[in-house]
Amino acid sequence: MSDRLPGFSTLAVHAGAQPDPTTGARATPIYQTTSFVFNDADHAASLFGLQAFGNIYTRIGNPTNAVLEERVAALEGGTAALAVASGHAAQVVVLQQLLQPGDEFIAARKLYGGSINQFTHAFKSFGWNVVWADPDDIASFERAVTPRTKAIFIESIANPAGSITDIEAISTVARKAGVPLIVDNTLASPYLIRPIDHGADIVVHSLTKFLGGHGNSLGGIIVDAGTFDWSAGGKYPMLSEPRPEYHGIRLQETFGNFAFAIACRVLGLRDLGPALSPFNAFMILTGIETLPLRMQKHCENAKAVAEFLAGHPAVASVSYAGLPSDKYNQLARKYAPKGAGAVFTFSLKGGYDAGVSLVSKLQLFSHLANVGDTRSLVIHPASTTHSQLDDAAKIKSGAGPDVVRLSVGIEDKEDLIADLEQALGA
Ligand SMILES: *Cc1c(COP(=O)(O)O)cnc(C)c1O
Numbered sequence: 001m002s003d004r005l006p007g008f009s010t011l012a013v014h015a016g017a018q019p020d021p022t023t024g025a026r027a028t029p030i031y032q033t034t035s036f037v038f039n040d041a042d043h044a045a046s047l048f049g050l051q052a053f054g055n056i057y058t059r060i061g062n063p064t065n066a067v068l069e070e071r072v073a074a075l076e077g078g079t080a081a082l083a084v085a086s087g088h089a090a091q092v093v094v095l096q097q098l099l100q101p102g103d104e105f106i107a108a109r110k111l112y113g114g115s116i117n118q119f120t121h122a123f124k125s126f127g128w129n130v131v132w133a134d135p136d137d138i139a140s141f142e143r144a145v146t147p148r149t150k151a152i153f154i155e156s157i158a159n160p161a162g163s164i165t166d167i168e169a170i171s172t173v174a175r176k177a178g179v180p181l182i183v184d185n186t187l188a189s190p191y192l193i194r195p196i197d198h199g200a201d202i203v204v205h206s207l208t209k210f211l212g213g214h215g216n217s218l219g220g221i222i223v224d225a226g227t228f229d230w231s232a233g234g235k236y237p238m239l240s241e242p243r244p245e246y247h248g249i250r251l252q253e254t255f256g257n258f259a260f261a262i263a264c265r266v267l268g269l270r271d272l273g274p275a276l277s278p279f280n281a282f283m284i285l286t287g288i289e290t291l292p293l294r295m296q297k298h299c300e301n302a303k304a305v306a307e308f309l310a311g312h313p314a315v316a317s318v319s320y321a322g323l324p325s326d327k328y329n330q331l332a333r334k335y336a337p338k339g340a341g342a343v344f345t346f347s348l349k350g351g352y353d354a355g356v357s358l359v360s361k362l363q364l365f366s367h368l369a370n371v372g373d374t375r376s377l378v379i380h381p382a383s384t385t386h387s388q389l390d391d392a393a394k395i396k397s398g399a400g401p402d403v404v405r406l407s408v409g410i411e412d413k414e415d416l417i418a419d420l421e422q423a424l425g426a
Helices: 008-014 043-050 063-076 087-098 112-128 138-144 167-177 250-271 280-287 293-308 329-337 353-363 389-396 413-425
Strands: 080-084 104-108 127-135 149-156 181-184 204-207 222-225 315-319 343-348 377-379 403-407
Touching: 008 063, 008 280, 008 293, 043 181, 063 080, 063 222, 063 280, 080 087, 080 250, 080 413, 087 112, 087 149, 087 181, 087 204, 087 222, 087 250, 112 127, 112 149, 127 138, 138 167, 167 181, 167 353, 181 222, 280 293, 293 343, 293 413, 343 353, 353 413
Parallel strands: 104 127, 104 149, 149 181, 181 204
Antiparallel strands: 080 222, 204 222, 315 343, 343 403, 377 403
16 A cells, blocks of 8 residues: 555545445445444443444434545545534534524625524524624624624635635634634535635535535535634633533543534534434435536536626626636635636626526526536525525625526536527527
């Protein structure tokens, strides 16, 4: 064996997986079981007391899910990961380890519409208060910091316009404030951007999108960078103080640079319960094997479609960071040199009505609320995902009435352009 470190594509196929030791099965088996037999009473007690690692019950961990966790941790350059039932579940589990009632977290205003809803409404009932900042104005993050701030949350490539966030600049703000930076890396995938390399402490994903990649399975994941000192400042008692449910263990002291991933599993997932089905873990693992190939094609197609739209007379503007004229192109060159992703928006001269009409005329693009599928997708955010926001908030989050969002798939780009041409022209 050579001692060279495997590259990204090799990790995408192999990380975390070995031929099954009992059957020789080469693909990772689906361990479709709720529970696992203990060797004896001592073994059972040590598993429950966190003195030994092993399988107990699929709500807490499962061998198929464990392969997925190891693979995504490897691709993101983290110390450990925890797979959960959805991207939203990942966000709840992460913040539950960090916030007490009455605490605050700062979030970039440009976010997935579902996250805006979750942060604004659902989290309010937990006593967690979101404070919005503008990812294009780094000082707005600094101004938002208070003694109750416990985390900063951003998207690497932001919904819906595909804008690129200056992760390093915001990580500097987080470091100064003594709080972790959480990056939702869903739209980039680790193939395009690895936020931990730029100062992120925690990465979350909706696996439902590019990582799974085929629009067939929900899932989410939390990656621990292992970089944050949870005991400094006494701000994170879940990690630094003795845990009564585990005989007084202190998680950071016991688990060091993967304490956060452990907390998410043994406190968050165990008690809140959003476990990922092993079948979905299998589907997502299969998707990840082709992530590099798919992302290359997604980006190549997105750039061609963006260029076509930029030259079309019915189009007022195109917001794609991969275009040299785009305001995020500098940041795209720095953070995502392999491509600026496949989700972006454009606006139509005909406004709201033109947006609704375009969506109804497209044939190859499916009109639905998802991104990161092999198939090309389209949505009019103002009448759907962002319809709950008032007009000013819609515009601020990049979802004004004239805006259409695309998630460009891996079909032949000539067919995608022909479909847009007929729908815009007719
Ligand atoms: C879809 C999505 C989520 C939520 O993920 P689910 O798997 O649908 O719960 C979070 N963030 C981003 C950027 C997303 O695209």
